[in-house]
Amino acid sequence: NKKGFIFDLDGVIVDTAKYHFLAWRKLANSVGVDFTEEQNEQLKGVSRVESLEKILAWGNIELSEDTFMELMARKNDDYINHVYQMDESEILPDVVKVLAHLQSINQPIALGSASQNARTILKKVNLYDSFDVIVDGTNVTKAKPDPEVFLRAAESMEMEPEQCIVFEDSVSGVKAANTANMISIGVGSKAVLHEADYVFKDFTEISVDFLNNLLKNEVK
Numbered sequence: 001n002k003k004g005f006i007f008d009l010d011g012v013i014v015d016t017a018k019y020h021f022l023a024w025r026k027l028a029n030s031v032g033v034d035f036t037e038e039q040n041e042q043l044k045g046v047s048r049v050e051s052l053e054k055i056l057a058w059g060n061i062e063l064s065e066d067t068f069m070e071l072m073a074r075k076n077d078d079y080i081n082h083v084y085q086m087d088e089s090e091i092l093p094d095v096v097k098v099l100a101h102l103q104s105i106n107q108p109i110a111l112g113s114a115s116q117n118a119r120t121i122l123k124k125v126n127l128y129d130s131f132d133v134i135v136d137g138t139n140v141t142k143a144k145p146d147p148e149v150f151l152r153a154a155e156s157m158e159m160e161p162e163q164c165i166v167f168e169d170s171v172s173g174v175k176a177a178n179t180a181n182m183i184s185i186g187v188g189s190k191a192v193l194h195e196a197d198y199v200f201k202d203f204t205e206i207s208v209d210f211l212n213n214l215l216k217n218e219v220k
């Protein structure tokens with residue numbers, strides 16, 4: 001029995017969410033916009049363009065196209081500086097264990113991320129070869145909550161959406177998985193991710209039994 005296992009990157013495999021936060025806060029403050037962790041929650045899983053649009057809207061700021069592009073580049077440079085310092089120690093707890101288990105029972109594994117930096121990050125933390133399929137922000141046109149990124153991942157794994165299971169830390173990503181008709185597993189807070197089919201605090205709470213049961217059941 002086969003399922004397609006799709007993992008989000010930021011906030012699921014690695015905690016790059018904190019680097020996005022630092023880079024966006026610096027950028028927002030530089031244009032005079034306050035930026036809280038609650039606001040940051042709304043940027044999780046959201047594309048770079050839409051993230052900046054939201055920040056500017058919070059500050060009632062309108063900019064020329066050129067300045068907009070310049071600010072996006074500045075945020076990314078800042079973010080990349082954090083990424084370049086990453087190594088395997090930044091892989092979140094028990095991620096490697098779960099990936100290894102799925103590999104050992106021959107399940108296809110995909111990455112489904114909004115980030116254009118996904119491949120760089122996977123290489124930095126030495127997980128690039130753990131994924132059979134990678135779909136990221138360089139491959140899709142529509143950002144989460146649109147299901148495009150996950151549907152593409154399913155297609156590349158040659159799996160039907162109904163056979164796929166998505167691990168997500170963001171509200172927009174859980175919505176994308178649900179819209180795609182996939183099983184959604186929230187990684188993070190139950191209060192935030194209440195739309196997910198299952199929610200776990202992190203991978204240390206996800207047992208081998210649970211993973212094996214996913215293979216047996218038609219949960220959706």
Ligand code: G16
Pocket residue numbers: 008009010011020043044045046047048051076112113114115116117118137170
């Ligand atoms: C990630 C983050 C978002 C970020 C987006 C684009 O998605 O959660 O906060 O804005 O990628 O990233 P970049 O600016 O690197 O292209 P995911 O889907 O991996 O959680």
Ligand code: MG
Pocket residue numbers: 008009010011012044045168169170173
């Ligand atoms: Mg994420």
